[in-house]
Amino acid sequence: MANVQKTSRNGQAPLTKDMILSAAVGIVDEQGLQALTIRKVADALGVYPTAITWHIGSKDQLVADASGLIFETLQLPGDKAHDWRDWLRLTAASFRESMHKHPNFAVVIGNQLHTSLPALPFVERVLRILNDNGLQGAGLLKAYNAYVGCLIGWVSLELSSSGATPPDAEGQLGVLNNLDQRLYTALSRNLPVVANKAFMVRWDSGTSNPMDDSFEFMLDSVLAGIADSIKQLAPQG
The missing domain is CATH 1.10.10.60 (Homeodomain-like)
Structure with a gap:
């Protein structure tokens, strides 16, 4: 058979x-x-x-294995060719680029709990980069989770979609324009800045309206936090 x-x-x-x-x-x-x-x-x-x-x-396994191809085709930079910050930055950009090519898998990547074999080389390399730069134990775990959690969660949220029926942009903007300004002072004041550009008050997915500047800011913030942890572990001279 x-x-x-x-x-x-x-x-x-x-x-x-x-x-x-x-x-x-x-x-x-x-x-x-x-x-x-x-x-x-x-x-x-x-x-x-x-x-x-x-x-x-099963179909669940089919979905999981298919989404794993995103990691299987991920091009990771060489460990020795870059400073750890540049390595993590380049890897984040590569992952985000791969996800933008397959945005319909975003909801799967962001919600997987089981161990995915194609993702393990990515896990190994990130852990190794952090480990080789002095992080270990609880510090290693926190830095790894901060980087991977922010990266995968952020891109998954950026590429989230409303499904087959796109939202009515005019109607969405109308809701925001008609808010009670006494209750929503900050939102009303900053509406031109955040409308359709900020999480929870946008209607276009990142596939058509990418959030590049915000992604870079998020990455800068995470890497700065990891750098502080590494600095605290460095020998005091």
Whole structure:
């Protein structure tokens, strides 16, 4: 039975897990995460759905494995080629760029709790960079979580979307313009600055309205905090 599932493609090359994941990513990129099903991937590859489940298992596993490709294709800089700050900055930019190419996976990347094997090289390298620069134990854990949490959480939030029906921009702006200025003094005063540019008061996703300056500010703040931790551990001369 296993051999049948692996080779039954009407004379075409044997079905592989990589082919399945590539097809799944294509479906999510074009139609959204809600469109991804075992049957749709099977139809795209010209096989029976059982062939997909033989290689992958459940739909949840299909989603998890497909999202893992983002880390698998992530280009990480060389450990020795850059200062640790530059390494973390370049890695953050590379991750954000990859996510912008596959924005429909943002909700998955930001909510995964299980260990993803394709993500482990990323985990290893970030830990190594921090470790090699003096952080260990609780300090290492806090710095790692601050960097990875802010990076993945921030990009996931930037690329969040309202789904298939885009929000009515005029209506969204109308809600903000009609706020009681006595209750929302800061929001009303700064509305031209934050409208459609700040989290929770925007209606365009980062795919069409990227938040570049805010991302750089977030990254600067996190790296400054890590630098302070490293400085505190340095020998006092």
